[in-house]
Each structure stands twice: as C-alpha cells, then as structure tokens.
Amino acid sequence: MADLARSDAPPAAAEKPARPAAPAKSWKDSRLLSPALLIVFLLVWEGLVRVLEVPAIVLPPPSAVLVALWDGFASGLFLYHLGVTLAEILAGFVIGAAIGMVLGVAIGQSAFLERLFYPYVIAFQTIPKVAIAPIIVIWAGYGLSSKIIITAAIAFFPVLANTIVGLRSAPRDQIDMLKACTATHWQVFRMVRLPHALPFIFVGLDVAIVLSVIGAIVGEFVGARSGLGYLILQMNFSFDMAGVFAILIVLSLIGIGLHALMTLLQRRVLFWAETHESGIPAS
C-alpha cells in the first residue's frame, strides 16, 4: 500500500518546474510603464493648452483640474455630493442585483417560469433606461429614490442573465453523482448548481456595479437637487470646465474602487475556480 501511495504522489510535488534563470529585464517589462504614459499624456496636454492658448472653458489644463479637485474636497462640496451619489449607486446596485439574482434563480429553476417571464425581461431590457428616467423622476420625485430605481433598473439585467446561464452550467455528471446518492432538488441546487453559477454571477455583479455608476449619474442629470451628476450640470452652466473634469476623475475613481472591491470579493469566494471569464458581458 505504501508503495502505491508513493507511485502517484501529488502532481504539484512531482512536476514543480525548476524556476528558469531570470532573463535580462527589458524596459517593456517595467510596472511603471503604464503610469509613465499617463504622466507624458498630462504633460503634453498641459503644454498644448498653454502653447496654443486654448481657453479654459473649452479645455482646462490638467493643473487647473487638479486645483479644482483639491478645492472641491477641501471645501467639503465634493464630499457631500459624493456621499449622495455613492448612496444612490450602492442602494440601486444592491436592490438591482438582489432582484436579478432572485428572478434568475426562479427562471433558472423552471422552464415554465422562463417561458412565462423571460420575453418580458428581454422586452424591458430593450427599453433604454435613459429614456424612462424622466418618467421615474416624475413618479418618485427629485430625491434619492428615483435615482435608486433607475440604477436598480440598469443593474439588474446583467446579474439576471448571468445567474440564469450560470445555474445551467453545472456539469451533468456532478448532478448525476448527487442524484445517485439520493439528493433532493434543493440539495442539488445548493451543493452543485449554485456554486457553479457563482463565477457567472460575479461577472454579472461586476458589470452591474459599473453600470450602477452610470445609472445614478443619468438619474441626477434628469432631475436632482444633489449628487455629483447634479454638480456636473451646475458647473457646466457656469462654464467651470476644470470642476467638471475634476468630478469626472472622482466618478472614475468610484468606478475603479467598486470594481476592485468586487474583484477582491470574487477572489475570496471563488478560490477554487481557475478562470471566471465566461459570463455574459453588458448589453
């Protein structure tokens, strides 16, 4: 027996490749390359705006944008509106994702429910959410709730579609294995279908969180009294282009931050999955 155990030792131990001698590093391998590109871009931008004397209401120089960014945070103006927008994004995302998952699980479980609901889901998805945003503002008012509804409406579909596909991705033989040891429908769902759906669901969540930023901003454009989208409109009216650019930076940082959070969560939950690049992208 001892011989047998040794005869097929774990592959990790047996086939660990010897680390090749580090090749001479080319400048193309440097981690600083991408940040350096940004700096060059900003310098060229700054230089061109100054040399060509472009008016600040057309294109502000990066230095002015940085100053506007600093002032915005120092005065507390950005923080307040950032809080409002972030609340809309997160509330809309959570509600939209929850609806998407629940509906996805329901539809993924039953061919009957799919036939019943899915055509309407697709129909709803084909309506541009931007187009219904004004109606929602009229129904739900200028406060947070209208933005949350719009954000949820945009965020729910990628989660729904990926949940449905994910629940179907469980391999036949794993389901058979569970059935053979007398698993119930619910046990098969919990022990095999749901874990297999998770990589897909995470792709959906990742798409949804980025779309949520768009949803909240669109909602604020249509009608709001606070939030970063509202602030962009205000600054646009007063030709404060540097301020607008500063807010764009803040918005992009929100997107990057939320995406990074999602990736972190995904790595934690899906430690066992090798790749999770199989979901449906945003529509």
Next chain:
Amino acid sequence: MSAPVAAGADPLVRIARLDKVYPTRDAGEVHALSAIDLDIARGSFVTIVGPSGCGKSTLLKILAGILRRTSGTSEIAGRDLDGPSRTLGVVFQAPVLLPWRTVLENVLVPAEVQGLDREKSRARAHELLEMVGLSGFGDKYPRELSGGMQQRVGICRALIHEPAFLLMDEPFGALDAMTRESMNLELLRIWQEKRTTVMLVTHSIPEAVFLADRVVVMTPRPGRIAEILDVDLPRPRRLAMFNTPEFGAYVSAIRRHFQTEGALD
C-alpha cells in the same frame, strides 16, 4: 444467449427482463438493453465487459437510479430498485469531485445528503481515506491530487454511507496502465476488507477477468448478455496471473464473442 447461471439461493440483486428503449428523433427506437436477466450474489464481484454501445453503462445507470428502465424489474435485497437508493454507492468514470470542497468534504457528500451522523461520518471518512493511502490529504483540494488519487477519493465517497452494493462505471478508464493495475489490486483489497457486493463495468477484457468472480459479457445492437462466465482463479489475485494459461483461456473465451460479431473493442 446462454441462460444466467444461478447465483446462490439468495442473491442481493435480481434483474429480470430488463429493457431500455430510447426514442429517436425520427420517431424510431433504439434498443439500448434487451431482456437483461442477471442475479448478483451477496458479497460477489461481478464485472460487465463489452464494446462501446453494448449498453453496459446504461445498465449501471439504471441500477444507480440515474436512468429509468423501460420495462422489466430490478431489485436489491427484495426491494424494487426504481430511482436512487441509499443502499448503493456509485463510482463514476471521472472522479466527479466538487472543486470547492476539500477531499474530506467531498467524501462526506453522500453522508450530508442523507443526513447521517456528522461525527461518525467524519471518523469513517478518515478511516476510508487511510484505507486508500490518503490519510493526511483530507484538507487538500481535488486539484492538488493526481488522477489516481482523485479516483480513490471517489471510491471513498461511494463507500461513506456503507452501501450494500457498489456500482463502478469504468472507474479506472482514464488512468494510465501502471496506475490502473495498482488500482485494481487496491480495489480487490478494499472489496475483501469490506465484503461489499461490487458490479464493475469495463471495456478491458483482462481487467474484467482479473477482478471478477463472474464476468458478464455484453454485445451491442441490441445491448444484451451474450454469456456469463464464472472465473475460477484463486484469490487473492496477483498481477502475475495475467500471464497464466488459465487467465489467457478466459480472456480468449470472452474475446471470441466480439470477434464473431465484428465489434472488437
């Protein structure tokens, strides 16, 4: 077709006039299994051998409750076997381990599904892993194990709920020849230790003879039993037996069926 040899007074498994018919798209029928009669004695090791398409895996899947039979009866210990049963353990062609569960948690899947006592099952899982030489691997994940080791985990999983009847569907088909031989020896050792009744499906004639008390030879179109052969080789079986004339006689007796049918695997 020869009549099945009587398998003692009280067989564990009785299969009688079992048919499986698949409808085809053009409203025709495919006869996957035709009039299967088979009794399996308690504690015996039965192998089913035949080329692809002879219905051997279909028969196993029907017994495992994954497929429905079209007609006929199958029963275990006098109870009708229609649908999955707790008295069975199944080992599949691939190990079919869940990648997010550790080795130990994988072995415990049937115990969890059937709501067995947690502590007792864990102790038993450790025993089984030790028996197949995997003690100390309980906390590893399947991807950290070789193919042979993964299949051993699959065997432990099939035995965790102490089934009376172990079904094995070409369990070593994906392994290399060397690992396969050692797994065969190990399987016989487990079988002798546990005295579980085993039915193993394979397309390797020497493997079927080496393991079995009785070899069931199946031929395709329609899937039926061509012959049931009692293997009278001494136990414990040793790899050296592969080269004995007695062993060779069994192998060529079985091979004859497929040569005349032109379906040599």
